[in-house]
Amino acid sequence: MQFNKHTSIYLQIADYMYDRILCGEWPDGQRIPSIRDMAVLLEVNPNTVTRTYTMLQEEGTLENQRGIGYFTAADARDQVLSRKREAFLKSELPLFFSTIGQLGLTMDQIRKAHEHYQQEHEKS
Amino acid sequence: MQFNKHTSIYLQIADYMYDRILCGEWPDGQRIPSIRDMAVLLEVNPNTVTRTYTMLQEEGTLENQRGIGYFTAADARDQVLSRKREAFLKSELPLFFSTIGQLGLTMDQIRKAHEHYQQEHEKS
DNA sequence: GTTAGTGTACTAGTTAGATAGAACACTAAG
DNA sequence: CTTAGTGTTCTATCTAACTAGTACACTAAC
Incomplete structure (x- = not known):
């Protein structure tokens, strides 16, 4: 993925994820790529992805189960839509x-x- | 001035200056506030203002005379307008x-x- | 010459962001 | 039990950005 030089990568990843949710690629309540997979896909450090996932979890857009993975919330799309x-x-x-x-x-x-x-x- | 937390202050100052030029508040070829005055006005460090002024000078939007001050270029408004x-x-x-x-x-x-x-x- | 106001050029310290690497705990599958 | 994949939590290092403070050179006005 190509990033804008003048904004934080973890925030650009968040925007990328909002797009995935809005366009239906990541439906509500479904598992999303693991932190490590996402880091490889976007070619960034896993710690940076962790930062984004944690932020979206605190917002309520994501949920996670230790040892299993991260999931979109049941109302993820509505949340993102209304905030945007x-x-x-x-x-x-x-x-x-x-x-x-x-x-x-x-x-x-x-x-x-x-x-x-x-x-x-x-x-x- | 109120700044966005997630973008560099010196870039936000540049946007502020582009607006001044576009709206006609700073006409072509006219002297603009000194680095120190601008720093007080925007409530930031003079070094940060210097960074913005230097960038706009390298772009060709500003010119300066040592010991006197910074000036908008003769075609400053057209430049900013076409880039924007x-x-x-x-x-x-x-x-x-x-x-x-x-x-x-x-x-x-x-x-x-x-x-x-x-x-x-x-x-x- | 003196003074005030300019730009210019440093050094130093702090913070946020990103990277690198390692270690540990939990879960599911075999 | 073992293994692979997951989230979690560290330490360490690096860079960009911002701040703070100082010093110096130039210009205009007196």
């Missing part, structure tokens, strides 16, 4: 509107760009 | 579209939110 929606409405969206204002872009241009984006991504 | 526009189109916008897809939001909802945002921000 709140962050989006309170922070990202206002920032987004501010940026398009600074750049002199109109909502109509954004809408057209979105149509192109969707055309590119419906080839499944 | 490129980053927006290549990175932020695709990510934005991906997020609204994950959250189940439609472009129409975004458009309505934008109208509300504009109503809130035209009270000048």
Whole structure:
């Protein structure tokens, strides 16, 4: 996995995991890759993965059974979805509107760009 | 100034300065606050401000005269604008579209939110 | 020349983050 | 019981980032 140089790796791993949960790749209550496997997959140190898993466990998104592995919570997807929606409405969206204002872009241009984006991504 | 815990302060100061340039508060070729004044204003260490000023100077956004101070470049606003526009189109916008897809939001909802945002921000 | 305000350049110490490596405890399967 | 795979807990080392403090050189104004 390719990481952004200016943000902590353990937080970027968390975002990666939120994506896995949201897209359905990791359904609710299912076992996820072990710390060691994840470290190999992402090419980072196991301690860094442990940090992410521990954080998500404290949030309630993950649960674990010693000697067995980590599992997504029964309501993991709903949790991630509602937290991300709140962050989006309170922070990202206002920032987004501010940026398009600074750049002199109109909502109509954004809408057209979105149509192109969707055309590119419906080839499944 | 209030800083995000998970990103470097000197980069957040850079963003703050880009905003000053874009909004016209710091016109092209004009002197900007000294390192020491800026450190007091933002409540950080002068060394941290120096780091940001040096970075922006290496980018070509700032120029300086020893013993006198730092100045915005003659084309500072255009520079910042074109860099920000490129980053927006290549990175932020695709990510934005991906997020609204994950959250189940439609472009129409975004458009309505934008109208509300504009109503809130035209009270000048 | 003196002074105040600038940028510049150090040294030193602290913290967060990441890596490396090892050891131990628990669980399931054979 | 043995083994492989798991989470857990350490110590140690390294780098980036931030802070603190000091000193020096340059510029403009008096």
